[in-house]
Amino acid sequence: MGERTVTAMPDRSEARTQAEDAPRARGPAVPGAETALGTALLRLGFLGLVLIVWALAARAAPPGLFASPLAVAQALGRLVAEGRLLPALGASLQVYLLGTGLAIVAGAALGCAMGTFRLLGRTLDIYVMALAATPRVAFIPLIIVALGLGLQAKLLIVFLGAVMPVILNAYAGVRAADPELVEMARATGASRPRILRHVVLPGALPYLMTGIRIGATIGLINTVVAELYTAISGLGGLLAVYGSRFRMAEYLAVVVVLALIGAAVTEALRLIEKRLLRWREA
Amino acid sequence: MELKPELGLRQVGLRFGGRPVVEGIDLGVAKGEVLVLLGPSGCGKTSLLRLMAGLIAPNAGQVTLNGAPPRPGQGTAMVFQSYRLLPWKTVAQNVAFALPDLAPAAVAQRVAEVLALVGLARVADALPAQLSGGMKQRVALARALAPRPDFLLMDEPFAALDAQARELMQMELLRLTGAQGGPGVVFVTHSVDEALVLADRIVLLSPRPGRILARVELPFAAPRWREDPRSHPAYADLRARLWAQLRDAVLNDPQSDFHRAAADLRS
Numbered sequence: 001m002g003e004r005t006v007t008a009m010p011d012r013s014e015a016r017t018q019a020e021d022a023p024r025a026r027g028p029a030v031p032g033a034e035t036a037l038g039t040a041l042l043r044l045g046f047l048g049l050v051l052i053v054w055a056l057a058a059r060a061a062p063p064g065l066f067a068s069p070l071a072v073a074q075a076l077g078r079l080v081a082e083g084r085l086l087p088a089l090g091a092s093l094q095v096y097l098l099g100t101g102l103a104i105v106a107g108a109a110l111g112c113a114m115g116t117f118r119l120l121g122r123t124l125d126i127y128v129m130a131l132a133a134t135p136r137v138a139f140i141p142l143i144i145v146a147l148g149l150g151l152q153a154k155l156l157i158v159f160l161g162a163v164m165p166v167i168l169n170a171y172a173g174v175r176a177a178d179p180e181l182v183e184m185a186r187a188t189g190a191s192r193p194r195i196l197r198h199v200v201l202p203g204a205l206p207y208l209m210t211g212i213r214i215g216a217t218i219g220l221i222n223t224v225v226a227e228l229y230t231a232i233s234g235l236g237g238l239l240a241v242y243g244s245r246f247r248m249a250e251y252l253a254v255v256v257v258l259a260l261i262g263a264a265v266t267e268a269l270r271l272i273e274k275r276l277l278r279w280r281e282a
Numbered sequence: 283m284e285l286k287p288e289l290g291l292r293q294v295g296l297r298f299g300g301r302p303v304v305e306g307i308d309l310g311v312a313k314g315e316v317l318v319l320l321g322p323s324g325c326g327k328t329s330l331l332r333l334m335a336g337l338i339a340p341n342a343g344q345v346t347l348n349g350a351p352p353r354p355g356q357g358t359a360m361v362f363q364s365y366r367l368l369p370w371k372t373v374a375q376n377v378a379f380a381l382p383d384l385a386p387a388a389v390a391q392r393v394a395e396v397l398a399l400v401g402l403a404r405v406a407d408a409l410p411a412q413l414s415g416g417m418k419q420r421v422a423l424a425r426a427l428a429p430r431p432d433f434l435l436m437d438e439p440f441a442a443l444d445a446q447a448r449e450l451m452q453m454e455l456l457r458l459t460g461a462q463g464g465p466g467v468v469f470v471t472h473s474v475d476e477a478l479v480l481a482d483r484i485v486l487l488s489p490r491p492g493r494i495l496a497r498v499e500l501p502f503a504a505p506r507w508r509e510d511p512r513s514h515p516a517y518a519d520l521r522a523r524l525w526a527q528l529r530d531a532v533l534n535d536p537q538s539d540f541h542r543a544a545a546d547l548r549s
């Protein structure tokens with residue numbers, strides 16, 4: 001017995017060395033899939049737990065104040081069947097995706113420009129940070145006075161919310177460029193635009209993606225805010241209607257749809273990020 | 283026979299914020315020759331390479347490459363201790379980065395050539411994170427060789443490698459640069475043994491400010507990648523001499539960690 005223990009030890013240490021070496025080699029597909037499957041199962045399990053707690057809470061609450069998962073699902077079906085949900089979803093997605101998309105493009109451009117041209121960055125950065133720290137709801141009356149209650153006002157509210165984290169993170173990413181890589185590039189005789197394109201901007205991409213993820217979240221929040229504060233429309237509008245009439249099942253059905261949008265966008269961004277930043281794992 | 287120096291420093295001085303980093307440096311390197319700058323850390327070796335690459339300008343004296351002040355990427359290429367590969371580019375793309383002025387077809391051909399030269403053709407599409415340290419440094423070497431520079435400027439390039447990889451890379455470097463028409467090499471190290479294995483000539487530098495302490499011509503016959511100079515009768519003697527000078531330079535440097543220790547030992 002004792003002898004066997006002794007011989008077992010080198011084996012184990014060898015196995016550990018191999019495990020440490022593994023990340024350097026191309027990652028085997030199977031353990032990755034296993035982890036993904038495990039994560040999916042855990043997430044489903046947690047969802048089941050939430051549904052159970054929700055169902056119990058709905059049963060305990062006085063009638064009319066809360067709705068059970070089943071009632072919410074039925075309400076969701078009714079909303080779709082009656083043709084209320086899809087037009088509202090379309091209107092909200094239009095405001096959300098357009099406003100956030102514009103914010104990503106403009107924010108990335110401005111943030112990168114601020115990081116590249118130091119004078120511009122030093123001039124603007126405190127204003128951007130001040131604006132980012134101001135609750136954007138404070139601007140809504142101004143926006144309504146300037147743009148009215150229509151699509152333009154909604155887009156601006158979403159844009160203003162989503163653009164700030166994109167600007168600030170792109171700015172930080174460009175400024176965090178690795179000075180060693182920049183020196184290497186300069187030593188090859190690379191021009192400033194070439195260094196920007198091949199060294200600085202790819203290095204800023206992880207920062208930018210973080211900014212986009214935060215911006216996309218704020219954009220969704222501001223979409224609902226805009227639909228509540230300007231001309232009532234979209235999913236935010238449905239929330240207002242059902243909330244004021246205490247139609248809890250319908251109200252919660254809309255909340256679930258918003259949560260699903262949030263989850264879908266976050267997941268899509270995660271996949272894009274994983275693809276774009278493949279070089280970081282390996 | 284006297285070779286005409288093509289990369290030259292005349293009475294070069296450099297200061298950072300009023301503090302002299304190097305002073306009165308006279309150096310000449312010819313194409314096809316390996317010059318090793320040997321000295322303790324802080325003596326301005328990296329600064330001298332930056333001067334030769336045209337990344338910075340001297341405060342005194344002149345730096346010339348083929349008669350004119352050097353410009354980055356024009357006739358020189360650098361290799362760094364930390365590899366400095368772009369992590370988002372493949373091996374081939376990293377090498378191609380040093381060839382901005384070629385047409386795409388010519389770039390592809392030259393990249394394939396130099397990758398074959400350093401024995402990395404089969405990992406052309408791998409990302410740097412997938413490579414070992416020795417392979418990364420071979421990619422960096424291929425990137426430096428790709429534009430056919432007159433001079434390779436190498437800043438402690440093998441210091442981060444394990445002993446075995448370091449020795450292989452030293453031989454590899456001699457093979458790659460020793461060929462007819464190969465580039466001149468300015469190789470920075472603080473290892474006496476590395477200097478002796480690689481150099482045609484060694485310049486020993488003193489710290490703070492960096493000055494030339496000694497110049498040593500090595501008697502070992504080329505090609506050294508076939509005959510290990512360590513078996514040469516003069517090797518041990520040279521090694522002892524260089525070590526003694528290097529040790530004295532460090533012990534006499536008031537800012538060195540070893541200065542106090544030496545004083546304590548003496549008292």
Ligand SMILES: Nc1ncnc2c1ncn2[C@@H]1O[C@H](COP(=O)(O)OP(=O)(O)O)[C@@H](O)[C@H]1O
Nearest residue numbers: 298299303321322323324325326327328329330
């Ligand atoms: N950009 C810089 N600004 C200020 N001081 C510097 C700079 N670069 C190098 N130095 C100083 O110059 C001296 C020599 O540095 P360096 O050339 O890196 O020496 P070595 O490569 O021999 O270690 C050091 O004391 C270092 O602190």
Ligand SMILES: [Mg+2]
Nearest residue numbers: 327328329437
């Ligand atoms: Mg150095």
